[in-house]
Amino acid sequence: DVQLQASGGGSVQTGGSLRLSCSASGVSFDVSAIAWFRQAPGKEREGVSCISSGNNVPWYVDSVKGRFTISSDDAKNMVFLQMDSLEPEDTGVYYCAADVGRCSFLPRAFQFWGQGTQVTVSS
Numbered sequence: 606d607v608q609l610q611a612s613g614g615g616s617v618q619t620g621g622s623l624r625l626s627c628s629a630s631g632v633s634f635d636v637s638a639i640a641w642f643r644q645a646p647g648k649e650r651e652g653v654s655c656i657s658s659g660n661n662v663p664w665y666v667d668s669v670k671g672r673f674t675i676s677s678d679d680a681k682n683m684v685f686l687q688m689d690s691l692e693p694e695d696t697g698v699y700y701c702a703a704d705v706g707r708c709s710f711l712p713r714a715f716q717f718w719g720q721g722t723q724v725t726v727s728s
Contacts, residue, residue, distance in 0.1 A: 607631035607717040611701045614722030617691055621726070625686040627701030627719060632682070638708045639677065639684040640664075640715060643724070645697035652710025653699070654686060664708045668694070691726045699724050 609632075613625040627639065638657035644650040654675040655664040663675045674687040684701060699722050702715035709715070 607703065609701050609703055609717055609719035611699060611719040611722040614699060614724045616725040616727065619692060619726060619728050621691050622687070622689045623691065623724060625688065625699055625701075625722060625724075627684045627686075629682045629684070629701075629703055632703050632717065637703050638706055638715075640702045640708065640710070641675065641684075641686045642700045642702060642710075642712060643695075643697040644700070644721075648697075650700070650712050652712075655708035655710065656684060657706075657708045664710065666710065688724070691724075693726045693728050696724060696726050698722065 608630045610628050615623055638655055640655035641653045642650050643653050653666050653669055654673055656675045656677055672690045677684045701719045703717045704715045
């Protein structure tokens with residue numbers, strides 16, 4: 606039974622930083638892609654970053670390049686999203702998702718989802 610749990614969200618001011626964590630059980634990181642998505646009120650879920658065992662080059666949506674960094678600790682089955690220089694546009698519920706295969710920014714490509722953690726950036 607695959608379970609994902611996202612944590613680390615909070616409220617910060619513009620320019621602040623947060624580090625999100627995603628812990629996983631029941632899925633092996635060495636054959637999986639792990640992605641972070643976010644969803645702002647009234648907007649569609651958007652892929653933010655992704656890392657997979659088959660590709661050492663992580664994915665980032667253009668709006669977070671240079672500000673967010675995804676990393677993993679395979680031994681602990683955890684993935685992190687370091688978010689720096691946060692902007693109000695980064696506000697939303699952040700979800701981690703996992704599935705066997707390669708990275709994607711399509712929500713339908715991921716079978717397993719965590720419960721989400723709220724990130725609020727105020728100006």
